[in-house]
Amino acid sequence: MAIETLPDFLSAEKCGRLVIKIGSALLIDDGGDVRCEWLRSVITEVKAARDRGQDVVIVSSGSIALGAARLGVSGGGRRTLSEAQACAAVGQIALAGAWAELLWEQGLVAAQMLLTLDDLEERSRYLNISATFSRLLGEGVVPVVNENDTIATDEIRFGDNDRLAARTAQACTADGVILLTDVDGLYDRHPAQPGAQRLPEVRGVTEEIHRMAGGESGSGVGTGGMTAKLLAAELAERAGIALSIMDGTPMNPIGRTMETGGGTLFLPKRDDSGRRAWIGGRLRFAGALTVDEGCVRALEAGKSLLAAGITGVTGRFERGDVLPIHAPDGRMVAKGIVEYGHEEAAAILGKSIEDQQAILGHAPRSCVVHRDHLVLL
The missing domain is CATH 3.40.1160.10 (Acetylglutamate kinase-like)
Structure with a gap:
């Protein structure tokens, strides 16, 4: 009730x-x-x-x-x-x-x-x-x-x-x-x-x-x-x-x-x-991610956040931090636990998963923010 x-x-x-x-x-x-x-x-x-x-x-x-x-x-x-x-x-x-x-x-x-x-x-x-x-x-x-x-x-x-x-x-x-x-x-x-x-x-x-x-x-x-x-x-x-x-x-x-x-x-x-x-209640963040419109639609459809949809990375954060995710117009559309630190996230933004291994020097994780650790706003 x-x-x-x-x-x-x-x-x-x-x-x-x-x-x-x-x-x-x-x-x-x-x-x-x-x-x-x-x-x-x-x-x-x-x-x-x-x-x-x-x-x-x-x-x-x-x-x-x-x-x-x-x-x-x-x-x-x-x-x-x-x-x-x-x-x-x-x-x-x-x-x-x-x-x-x-x-x-x-x-x-x-x-x-x-x-x-x-x-x-x-x-x-x-x-x-x-x-x-x-x-x-x-x-x-x-x-x-x-x-x-x-x-x-x-x-x-x-x-x-x-x-x-x-x-x-x-x-x-x-x-x-x-x-x-x-x-x-x-x-x-x-x-x-x-x-x-x-x-x-x-x-x-x-x-x-x-x-x-x-x-x-x-x-x-x-x-x-x-x-x-x-x-x-x-x-x-x-x-x-x-x-x-x-x-x-x-x-x-x-x-x-x-x-x-x-x-x-x-x-x-x-x-x-x-x-x-x-996660949804977090108010303070060490950084932020900005994504394109296609990525916003994918998140709203229940998908994980992939590096290919990221257009901007700000701040100095570590793997496991909760970050806000912004649409191109600046709206905060989600919050989630990030799988990469700020340097790696900046290096792979906009890249397909096939390109990420060459950039990182190791096998990439399946996503930047998994849907199980992501909250839409």
């Missing part, structure tokens, strides 16, 4: 495991403190989900904002990377303490998990994270996840907790993701514009859907605008995970959304296996 409607997020049969993401603007007040009464109302909903038999994982923003308030840093603590790291180091303790205390009031045990982009991009670490989630949830614990901003740099950070929530959902094999934010869903234009209409359901994030989103966080406190939420929806939908954007501002926001019929539901287009979901 799969999620088909918004109320299905409250069904243990259709959503046995749920990820709830909470943004900084909802969690932290103007004075830099945790909005405890609001958070208690959310935790009441978490407790209700646990009582229904659902596992719940929280992805919580707020550490930098909390730390900035405690350090007396103006501007939210994000003016420089070192400032954000210092604020996060202070704020993570306060954030974890708030979650642990308020969950314990409901008889729930909290666990803190601080992750970076690299933790979820590197396969063995990803599997370790998945195993940790499995054990914690099996013990009835509520994991509270945040990006480890104390050590994350511009090169190894998500930059927003929306995509972190989607990747967390993949790692813990969740059925659904709820993004609580300060708007009640996706609109066909900026919600402040006359005639703006909320989209109650989206089946597949397209370029047209992306054009509806602005790129900024409305509050100025967080980092994830609607664009980030659509990117998260894309990551989720490739793994067969439903995602909903809900208005988190009222008390008991999830129940309130169910009552009013608000929010936007993103339904998955397919259900990739665990390994394919990991």
Whole structure:
């Protein structure tokens, strides 16, 4: 059974495991403190989900904002990377303490998990994270996840907790993701514009859907605008995970959304296996491949990527790395595990398999990216 409607997020049969993401603007007040009464109302909903038999994982923003308030840093603590790291180091303790205390009031045990982009991009670490989630949830614990901003740099950070929530959902094999934010869903234009209409359901994030989103966080406190939420929806939908954007501002926001019929539901287009979901969810790459139109059609028909169809190789990558594959117009059409390093791939691009042995000095592999290790986007 799969999620088909918004109320299905409250069904243990259709959503046995749920990820709830909470943004900084909802969690932290103007004075830099945790909005405890609001958070208690959310935790009441978490407790209700646990009582229904659902596992719940929280992805919580707020550490930098909390730390900035405690350090007396103006501007939210994000003016420089070192400032954000210092604020996060202070704020993570306060954030974890708030979650642990308020969950314990409901008889729930909290666990803190601080992750970076690299933790979820590197396969063995990803599997370790998945195993940790499995054990914690099996013990009835509520994991509270945040990006480890104390050590994350511009090169190894998500930059927003929306995509972190989607990747967390993949790692813990969740059925659904709820993004609580300060708007009640996706609109066909900026919600402040006359005639703006909320989209109650989206089946597949397209370029047209992306054009509806602005790129900024409305509050100025967080980092994830609607664009980030659509990117998260894309990551989720490739793994067969439903995602909903809900208005988190009222008390008991999830129940309130169910009552009013608000929010936007993103339904998955397919259900990739665990390994394919990991490949499709990769966000950082050491290089890229560009292919011709004939190769694009072959990939869409389920074929492997052959060197003859490659027109460009960029970056410095090794065999076993995950690379994006681009069409001639620059569109990313697939991601896959490459069978060659960058030097060999550059040497054989555009060459038939008959010519590759003379170039490489050894028998070539059957393909550059095998179809079993390739995910279409």
